[in-house]
Amino acid sequence: MSAKLTTALCGMSLSSPVLSASGCYGYGREFDKFYDLRLLGAVVVKGITLRPRHGNAGRRLVETPAGLLNSIGLENPGVEGFIANELPFLREKGGC
Amino acid sequence: MVSTKFEQGTVIAQETLTPSIVRTLIHAPNIAAEALPGQFVNIKCGAPACYDPLLLRPFSFNRVDSEGGTFSVLYRVVGRGTELLRHVRIGDKLTALGPLGKGFVLPEQSKQMEPAARPSVLLIAGGMGIAPFYPLATALVTHGLEVSLLYGARLSSDLADKSELKALGLRVLCCTEEQRGECSGLVTDLLQATIDAGDRFDLAYACGPRAMLSAVKRVCKDAELPLQLSLEEHMACGLGVCLGCSCERASDEGYWHVCTDGPVVWAEEVKL
Structure with a gap:
């Protein structure tokens, strides 16, 4: 990665200013099959709550003209689940 | 992988x-x-x-x-x-x-099914639920299995792939919601009648509207017939990222995601 792209953000040095958007990128693992995640400056993971959340019942998605409304309900594995099951993969890919 | x-x-x-x-x-x-x-x-x-x-x-x-x-x-x-x-x-x-997604589990890969010399397999399709069955039927016939299809649609003209599946060697029974023709009624009624008539199967696969799958699940459970369901759900990414295509788990709280945990699941794994 070119040194010109090196970016400082909140005290961190990122190799690139290109970051994934939270929510649209899962925990990074889902996109690893398409390209090397190290090309990103950082993976911004989905929102994580203290305790796991199952998310909302019923239909969660409605398409709009050129867009999408969703009501997932913050489904996530919780902090401990994230540390145990997702963080090791992200560290392996260069996350800190 | x-x-x-x-x-x-x-x-x-x-x-x-x-x-x-x-x-x-x-x-x-x-x-x-x-x-x-x-x-x-x-x-x-x-x-x-x-x-x-x-x-x-x-x-x-x-x-x-x-x-x-x-x-x-x-x-x-x-x-x-x-x-x-x-x-x-x-x-x-x-x-x-x-x-x-995850596709159909074939009989030789299935732990739910009792071993049988020549397994007899039942496919149950409602409307456009027929769509995934031609590749499955081809694989089953290639493995030498006996395959039957129960196929329901609103109109007889909607019975897409009927003749192609017959040509593969399947026994095909159809019904429609028209008040004429060989069989009038719902495919779930046809399923019940087939089981009541004494036909025995080792494994079933179903695809169609959610209400139909729910009824098929009940009938197959009563008949102790292992059943795989191909689910459909509103979906965005298809990769397990957006978590939009949820389906309630049967065994505990929480949800499967149809795009990555399915679309094919064992019937006992989901609440319908």
Whole structure:
């Protein structure tokens, strides 16, 4: 990665200013099959709550003209689940 | 390990089966090379540079020719995506993402099924739920299994793939909601009648509307017949990222995600 792209953000040095958007990128693992995640400056993971959340019942998605409304309900594995099951993969890919 | 990829496919043929049922054949060799029965593909139905509609549309593989590098999708025109897809022309380019999801578990891979000398398998389709069954039936017949199909639709003209599945050697029983013809009624009634008549099967597969799958699940549970369901759900990414295509788990709290945990699941795993 070119040194010109090196970016400082909140005290961190990122190799690139290109970051994934939270929510649209899962925990990074889902996109690893398409390209090397190290090309990103950082993976911004989905929102994580203290305790796991199952998310909302019923239909969660409605398409709009050129867009999408969703009501997932913050489904996530919780902090401990994230540390145990997702963080090791992200560290392996260069996350800190 | 499934190797999912984006691919720019080329439309090879458009077959209009009824005014609202269409089969689109696409040349996309990388996807076709790895597609398995019961898996699906997401297709961008609008023009390449147009993001309205935004979402790709999920379709079961209806035919796969891995050597020829093609697959087809069979669909009823029900909304904007399918309306756009029915109007693509031969030679048009389509972006596809696939193969996606978990497909059907074949009898020799199934732990739920009792070993049988020549397993007898039952397919149950409602309406466009027929779409994934041709590749499955081909695999089952190739393995030397005895395969029956119960197939229900609103109109007899909607019974797409009926003659092609018969030609594979399946025993095919159809019913429609018309008040005429060989059998009038719902496919779930036909299923109950078939089981009541003493027909025995080792494994069943069902695909169709959610209410139909719920009724099929009840009948198969009473008959102690292991059952796999191919589920359909509103979907965005197809990759397990957005978590939009949820389906309630049967055994504990929480949800499966149809795109990555399915679309094929064992019936006892889900609440319908």
